Amino acid sequence: MNETVHDENVGKWTMVIDLDQCTGCQACVTACSMENNVAFVGEADAAYGRGMHWIRVVREWNGEMPDLTADFRPVMCQQCGEAPCEPVCPVFASTKSVPEQINLQVYNRCIGTRYCGNNCPYIARTFNWFDYERPEPLNFQLNPDVTVRSRGVMEKCTFCVQRIRRGEEDANAEGRPVHDGDVTPACAQACPAQAITFGDITDPESRVAKLARSARAERFLEEVGTEPRVIYLKGNGKVVREG
């Protein structure tokens, strides 16, 4: 863990992804798209690199056959404490939400300069080059809690802020604090390997706080100083048994 995190930037909502458990199955990618009204762009645009996926599962080959191995790492917006996308936005569309301490994209401020996307070291941001069609009745499945984005705006993972809000409102209505496990983003909920954990890291008893203390905890591209709020638990590596 990075001990130099500034106090005011200590992430509240934190995601932990165990790379030893992640199989690279991509269920999180589909689940995220279903929850967040992410548009599909079709073959031609997808081939051109304009896919709107909020999560990309990076597959990395190591070595050569027969000692070839593959590593998988789901990468979404890392909800940086020091977010490179924020200071470059001329209209403050990429901005920090103070209560949730997450990085949000304000769609109706965004004027589409795409500076934020250029500046994101994780390539976590995708741009709506067009108004993507959802032939009827595919639009029936749109999640009413999530804005449908139109042409010309940037978008990215929000840590399912609508679910955070719902969890907070429900807890408020019951006059209690939000408990660990009350808020689960769509990716974590779907993941068949249970590789993704989500919670409040300032609660030392939360599952994410415990996992963040693991010796395997690391942050992706930590060295560029972004202070991400996504923590990866390193894979255990492959050690060939001799029997």
Next chain:
Amino acid sequence: MSDKLTRREFLKIAAVGTATASVLTGCGTAARYVTRKPYQDMPEYTLPGRSTFYATTCRECPAACGLIVRTVEGRAVKVEGNPNHPVNHGRTCSRGQATLQGLYNPDRLDGPISQSGGSPASPMTWDAAVEIVKGALISGGFTFLLGQTPHHLTDLISEISTAFGAPPPLNYGALGMFEGRATLLQAATALFGLPILPQFDLANADVILSFGANFLETWQSPVAYTRDYATMRGGKSGQRGYLIQFEPRMSLTAANADEWIPVAPGTEGLVAQALGKLVAEQMGSPVPAAFASADVAAAAQASGVAETELRRLARVFANSPRKLALPGGGALGHTNGLEAAQAILFLNVLAGNVDQPGGMSFQPLAAYNQGAAAATAFTGMQELVGRMQRGELKALFIHGFNPVFELPKSLGFTEALANVPLVISFASFPDETVALADYVFPDHTPLESWGYQKIAVGSEQAALSGSQPVVVPLYDTKATADVLLAALQAAGDNSLIAKVPYTDEVDFLQKKLAPLASEDGFYTAVTPKGFWAKWLQFGGWWKTGPSTMPLFAVNDQPLAVGVPEFSGGGEFFLLPYPHPHLGDGSQANRPWLQETPDQTTTVMWGTWVAIHPETADRLGVTDDDVVRVASSTGEIEASVYRYPGIRLDAAAIPFGQGHTALGRFAEGRGANPLAVVDSKLNAAGDLAFGATKVTITPTGKKQKLARYESRVGVYGYDK
């Protein structure tokens, strides 16, 4: 939506929502039917702005994971796993996630149509449809061809077939075929005397030898096995588990394995038998008869795995406290597949893991899960095609199966279909078989349907998963069970009605479920209504604790695993396998599954031929070059993907694309490898889908594959 609603006979929907899977809503729970109308007259528990959740079952593959579907004001907006469900514990795969894109697919069939004798499709009424079905049932000579059909409907059709003295329904599908399900059932029968599907406790295993079992993608019950795999990685068995995958292509499962061993295609059984012999020696136990004839040197020679390596693997396996062997489809889909399955299953017997933690077990046989794993062998399809060719079939009913797409072209199903005077399809989507049917009487899609699914594997507890409509049917579709029952009643033969005494689908379900109330399930109910309410609320019924069945007999017989035989003189072994996101191909019309990248190649929307970069160099082709893949029975074209994880003598092509129908997202995209697969069999009479050799020739054309990974280059990002 609203104009459709006024024309439609409202489907009666029992609405027992759950706020979460474990909390009763407390409204209208005991009602048998509740009519749910949207908007103007919503049930009292539907609050604008709040969601209502319904428990049901995923029908995208045979695993039958439990779902909780979030609905808002009469529309389904999100599918989640059911946290209480014994198969998936609240999780789903990508296919389960995208099931709403089936329900709301823009290319659905919206009512019964007639296109008899090749006439253009014209709409008809359901009354007329029932008359057609009635006529077909009465005149006899019919067969039901089923696939991913819900189990309650399969049971009802069995009863109807029996009542009419017709042959029992056939059950086939691409997923079962690529798993070698019929082969595995026969191997279990030969060894244990029972045609039951073994399940495997990966979670508690320490060393797993997987012979081509793609359990992280499509094999048997992928969500359950992925959870098990992650638990095994977490070291539940004491130390971090160890997975060894024997497979000529690096699948996603192989990519996650500790060791990937690219054996020569079709030699998995030889390796299993050789390992069996070496393991027995290593363990100091007598060599079982099944392994006695193993020739270690010959197996090493055939498979390309050095003898020293085989000995090391045998030591790793023998010295492990909890060892497990998995009979995957890749090993079974060869001419020696039945013997391979027996050898692999017998490794588990040798390991002494039957019914042990981390071992192989069997779901208890009970009335409620009878036929859960039923699978017709490929010979059953050949016989059917024979009957069709000879004009012996008066009518063919097809449900949950797209034979024109899912069967190898070499079988000649499409041509034989022309000899059947009456073909009735119950498909929800305009697939390739629908195009050749005389009538199409579309069933509701799964999320609009009642039913139950039997759990064959993947659950600790014996279970029956429940389905209920989560929304009002969108179109003028009708439950196939109701169509059949209406036809039966219209026939007016009281002796028949006495044999199939159900008023409608829900009545059938309730009568079938009644005995469960007195079984030892995790909930009890005093009245049938109470049981039904809980059934709907929890999304099924299951036992409280683990339930397995001990084995009564193990036949250790001498086993001769032959050298695999191949058809065609091509240079390359063709490795067809189910696309991880498109399954049996019926999911190719879900745009988000098309756009979810393949896990290992990151390709979206298309079909690729995976060949090793060295092979590509030798053939003088590179990425995106279109090649012609040809066997003695057919040829297809697809773009090359230079894949580092495949043997130099093999080419892998995913199955699922290549549709000529099925709507705008599926049609005219990619190619179907089953056009090239020859109909060779194994000793179980199952298709040896891996026994075709092909030639690969460049065409000079180029067709760019949509790859997710290429985006890195587009944005100028390189690590």
